Amino acid sequence: MADRPQGPVGVGAAATVPVPPVVMTRRRWSLPRVGAYKQALFILLLIVLSILFVYPFLWLISASLKPQGEVFDNRLIPNTIVDPWYDNFSEVLDRAPVATWFFNSVWISGLGALLVTFTSAMVAFAFAYFQFPGRTILFAIVLGTMMLPNAVTMIPTYLIWTRIGDFTEAHSFLPHIGVNTQYPLWVPNMFGSAFYIFLQRQFFLGIPRQLFEAARIDGDSYWTMFWRIAVPLAKPALIVTFIFEIQAKWFDLITPLIYLTEDKLFTLPLGIKVLLDRYGVGGGGEGEWNIIVAGTVILVVPMVIIFALFQRYFVSGITTQGGKG
């Protein structure tokens, strides 16, 4: 399913597609520039389109400040802004463990992203730097796994986690690991991820080999070369990996849906889905959209902040993905 570690455009297949390396220079203005009159027309068009693109966000924020009956009046500026001391946000935090879900998502995303960045870097470095028998075939397998839909491995992986759970429960000296714990959400990140391995390898290949040869002559170990030379130089690629994985984890619904049943353990996306089911019209609720929308704002805003801080990494990550394929 499309919810596995996923670059913003639904990564997969990236490498099976023979796209030639595009030399990424600064944006050159290759299309003919147009006259001032046309230019103004384009800008006007873009402003209209921007409103279309941003309005859903504004609608969300505005609706989260309205009382229940006015959510659908669709005014941009709420008619009545609910009492800030007893507003939709404190209400939603009160009715469901939204704060717990939020922090669950924060630490699972953070830890998962950290692990996958580190392990993918190790593997990518091996593929980029070392000459060893089996390299070509193993790298082909890495690329091949990107084609595999998550659905194929989803069921057996679940069954494996049930077995691990049964085992750890039977041996009381072991911590409980398995289904209905949060381990299945981040442990797989300890083993690297094909897309990130591919992305980082591209970057490591760009580091001049002489740097490593010099380090070898100085008697540095392979680990030192990786940790002291390759990693610091590949920082941009590592940051791209980190934020892409944060995003993937923050988006993920299906994994927590499969593994978690106890609501204290939920991540935020699953929590918001539960809110929707509980307070939406269909679930016997009376359509308390103000509550649902406030929860949704809590889900959306952190990503907006991350995007604001790391915008250029999002853009360069996607460009690498598309350009170098």
Added chain:
Amino acid sequence: MTRARRWLSGFGKRETWAAYLFLLPWIFGFLALTAGPMIISLYLSFTNYGLEQIAGIEPTKRVGLEHYHELANDDKITLALKNTFVYTLMMVPGTMIVALALAMVLMRISKALGDVFRTVFYLPQITPPVAVGVLILTLFNGSFGLVNRGLEFIGIQGPFWTTDPSWIKPALAIMSIWAVGGTMVIYLAALAGVPKHLYEAAEVDGASAWRRFKDVTLPMISPALFFTFIVLTIAGLQTFTEAYTAFFGPGTGGAENPDAALFYAIYLFREAFVNFHMGYAAAMSWLLFAIIMVITLFQVFVSRRFVFYQGQR
């Protein structure tokens, strides 16, 4: 020394061992989380594995190709596949056209302004799919939704997007096209790579704007178009979260578990983890894999004629 022996002798080198140590996390992950599960999944697809078998009440029985025959006769599979294809057919061209149009306009204004608009158009891409599900139910609400209010404003009576079976998929596709940002950024990079002299030459030859687009721009960015075509198709065929959030589960604002939003991945998920028909769901997953492979190979095959790689000819 033969090639094979030379290959094997590589394992005597220190570098080889170091490399495999670095690869260890991935090798373990590949065996335990990809290769192993693939074998188990294939095996499960030939068994009756389900809730009783997980609980250990009944033994696992082999059922041969039964599940695969069932796939061919299951009306819900046909329905789910049809839904998935219809959605993908709307979403993929829609996203590509909108993304290309936006990118082309952005290329024609100053860089500083272009960057501002690029940021704005990228924003929907960072909206979590669950939030998109909530937005579908609210913005596309037939009676009060913002979309229909907007349509009313220009004199069109909007449909009941979230309850009318024929409008659920268009609503989902529109929200998906809203998130064109990533595709747009890829096209921007491709457009920036088109050599300027090609346009100048075309202009000297008196080519119209349309000819310049058709005969210069499109061929030059065809690798990027091809790449996004494949990636978007694969994503479309596996679509799950937005539709599941909006239309499935114990209770939602729209029609309850509507057939019109039953995508393949949703049906698979429900078979595996709601009804615990795991053997059948495993067979379903292999069918999905096969479909994705066939479509991708077909795209690669067809695109040979249309995709132009610089420096190849």
